[in-house]
Amino acid sequence: MKDRDIRPFFETLRAANPHPTTELEYTTTFELLAAVLLSAQATDVGVNRATRRLFPVANTPQALLDLGLEALEGYLGSINLYRTKARHLLATCRILLDEHGGEVPRTREALEALPGVGRKTANVVLNTAFGEAAMAVDTHILRVANRTGLAPGATPLAVERGLLARVPPEYLLDAHHWLLLLGRYTCQARLPRCWECPVAKWCGYQPKTPAPRRA
CATH class of the missing domain: 1.10.1670.10 (Helix-hairpin-Helix base-excision DNA repair enzymes (C-terminal))
Structure with missing residues (x-):
């Protein structure tokens, strides 16, 4: 061009x-992070179908940890690689609580340090949640x-x-x-x-x- x-x-x-905005459905920055993490090698439609059931039950790091792995997998079963993603999401929740006061960090380095969060996911959060030109x-x-x-x-x-x-x-x-x-x-x-x-x-x-x- x-x-x-x-x-x-x-x-x-x-x-x-x-x-324009993402077609993933979310109401908080943490919901966005979780949805983008789940969307790797999956469709937004499939992720939205799962999170419409999950987020009304548990949509914070502590709530997801309280839910536990087995129950979380039950909500995510229709998503590709759901077992790995469930483990990554819970590990991310623990780090958010232990190191970031339960909040989603605003830097690329801190985001990419979260399990299951690569450069693409970090860029989506930086762009969509924090208004950066990522x-x-x-x-x-x-x-x-x-x-x-x-x-x-x-x-x-x-x-x-x-x-x-x-x-x-x-x-x-x-x-x-x-x-x-x-x-x-x-x-x-x-x-x-x-x-x-x-x-x-x-x-x-x-x-x-x-x-x-x-x-």
Whole structure:
């Protein structure tokens, strides 16, 4: 993607969705952290289905510890890798209580020190909960950044650095959500829906996918 195309690319995404946010359901910063931790290799829909049952029962570090591993696994059974995630979530709860007064820390280093929390999860929390211009690169954003030519890279970290360098400052806060939603619903892995993409004219992907023929 040419430098001159980046600003209209993001301006168009902002016009279509001025206030994007995560599709994970949460009401507190801890709920967001827990939901993002659970979402690794799982869909937001599946995580939301589980947390709609879990959070009304236990939605704080102490409440989850009181719930216990076996009961927690019962709530998370529909989520991929739920046993490992349940252990990580409870270990995270213990660290939050012991080292952070039960609060979610606001630094990348402290977040990444939590069990089951990697760079992507930390970036989501920093961006969505604390308003930092962090770029959480998942499979959707990795694909969109490469396919459009916006920030080509072989690894999430390379793409993250490329996006932080190329996205204009006024779009950085929301860029993660715009790119994720673009990849989830339009620039899909198997067949990019170029014929209905609002930013196709600035995208470097060729050849563009034509609209399907009507029967």
